[in-house]
Amino acid sequence: MxxxxxxxxxxxxxxxxxxxxxxxxxxxxxxxxxxxxxxxxxxxxxxxxxxxxxxxxxxxxxxxxxxxxxxxxxxxxxxxxxxxxxxxxxxxxxxxxxxxxxxxxxxxxxxxxxxxxxxxxxxxxxxxxxDLYATFDNYQVGVLQATHIIERLGLPEGNGPVNIELFSGDLGDNNSQYFFMGAMDTLESYLYEGDVVIPSAQTEQEPTATQGWSGDNAQVRMDTLLDEFYKEDVELHAVLSPYDGISRGIVASLVANGYEPGEDDFPVVTGQDAEAESLKAIKEGTGQTETVFKDxxxxxxxxxxxxxxxxxxxxxxxxxxxxxxxxxxxxxxxxxDPVDVTAENYQELIVDSGYLTEEQIDAGQA
Incomplete structure (x- = not known):
């Protein structure tokens, strides 16, 4: 897979x-x-x-x-x-x-x-x-994103099956494969047991890739997925996204297709990089629900x-x-080490550490 x-x-x-x-x-x-x-x-x-x-x-x-x-x-x-x-x-x-x-x-x-x-x-x-390479544990980034989905949807408590879709980063960026591996290894047992279902059956990195890490490209692909696989009574519960810019494109597609931010049935959407615009949405509950912070x-x-x-x-x-x-x-x-950021801990991890101010988050701009 x-x-x-x-x-x-x-x-x-x-x-x-x-x-x-x-x-x-x-x-x-x-x-x-x-x-x-x-x-x-x-x-x-x-x-x-x-x-x-x-x-x-x-x-x-x-x-x-x-x-x-x-x-x-x-x-x-x-x-x-x-x-x-x-x-x-x-x-x-x-x-x-x-x-x-x-x-x-x-x-x-x-x-x-x-x-x-x-x-x-x-x-x-x-x-x-x-000679040398400096980075974050990129495999762990994917683990954190998938774990957020698992916990938010209550899968350990037996709340499956749920429908999710997968997005990965640009194929020209070697980090993409580590994000994707970490997420897929974390989701593997739930996929095997049928608690997680991917209606599009797009489970490999290449068909899920997002050229240029582009939110616009992600929005187009999300539109296509919703049109082809989520008609009638098929509900989307979560989207694995590797990066905040991609996440915002996904959210834009969801909103355009009738999902209401802030409602209980709005899909869980992950992200990465703790960008101010995404943190604003996480704080206000208006779309994206998580980002991975790499300080x-x-x-x-x-x-x-x-x-x-x-x-x-x-x-x-x-x-x-x-x-x-x-x-x-x-x-x-x-x-x-990367860390998981949600509405519950963004202030401690992002604001109190001095990475961004509350005003920057509220403005959606660093």
Missing amino acids: HLSRRGLLYGSAGLAAVSVAGCGAGEDSPELTGFTGISMPTDTSERWVIEGRLLEENFKALGYEVLHENAKDVVEDQISQIQSMIDQGVEFLVIAAIDNTSLGGVLAKAKNAGVQVIAYDRLILETPDV TRLLAGTVTEMVKALVEGRDPEVNDLGTYDNGFKYVPSNLL
């Missing part, structure tokens, strides 16, 4: 600093200054704008020179921006790839120039020239510490050596 995590070699989550071949600054290496290039993928999702800014501020606070670019969803621009950073002499590249199979050529040039490469949140594939301050801080360690000739801390295979090697990784 789906990819399983059982085939992955999962490293110990408790590993301390681990020596990463080719990453440490040896005794004969030239002195590093911390000159870092930051390549972000898009400005249509607020998290990448926020994280790019955080990284730049962190590195500048350490006295490092920084180049920061956002490729705005154009792969060719990301490649040319990275090449320009290499030409300007960066020592480190922190890259969140638009298409994680497109950067092999330019990263080979980076490696030839002695640049060390850190994949940021999205693993870069099909190249040996990635970007922690991720930016983790990558900052990786670069700082390398500059100082130390081994950067990683806690996973056997999960993230990029087609050439298992990339040494540092995985952070």
Whole structure:
């Protein structure tokens, strides 16, 4: 039915600093200054704008020179921006790839120039020239989303069968498969027992994928699913969505097709990234019911510490050596923990932690 995590070699989550071949600054290496290039993928999702800014501020606070670019969803621009950073002499590249199979050529040039490469949140594939990877436990993201559906629908109490539909992310983003695996492994026993039913029978990643993580694309697909599989007395109870932007497109489709936000029969809709607009809906009970929070301050801080360690000739801390295979090697990784956010705990996790203010959530804009 789906990819399983059982085939992955999962490293110990408790590993301390681990020596990463080719990453440490040896005794004969030239002195590093911390000159870092930051390549972000898009400005249509607020998290990448926020994280790019955080990284730049962190590195500048350490006295490092920084180049920061956002490729705005154009792969060719990301490649040319990275090449320009290499030409300007960066020592480190922190890259969140638009298409994680497109950067092999330019990263080979980076490696030839002695640049060390850190994949940021999205693993870069099909190249040996990635030194480190920093992300959240993306499998756990899917677990949290599926668990929210299971608990909200009362499946442990025997309230099935229920009808759900599945959405996954862009196929060009390696994280999509981990979100999907975590969710499907969590739902597996309920699917097997018939407590969860997927009327469309679309249970593989490819037919459920959302190109470009686009809410508009998600809305079109949700419209189609409702038209084809939810006529007459067939009721939709939940939609597994991997990302807030996709979730908002799904909610827009549900509303357009007669579902009333706030009513008891409005489907459960998951999400990810704790975007202000989605948090507003979660708080007010007007659509989406959950999001997975990946505290970007922690991720930016983790990558900052990786670069700082390398500059100082130390081994950067990683806690996973056997999960993230990029087609050439298992990339040494540092995985952070995502958390589940609902109307019941958003204030503690989001507002009290200083990530967003209540005013930003009420305005639906960070």
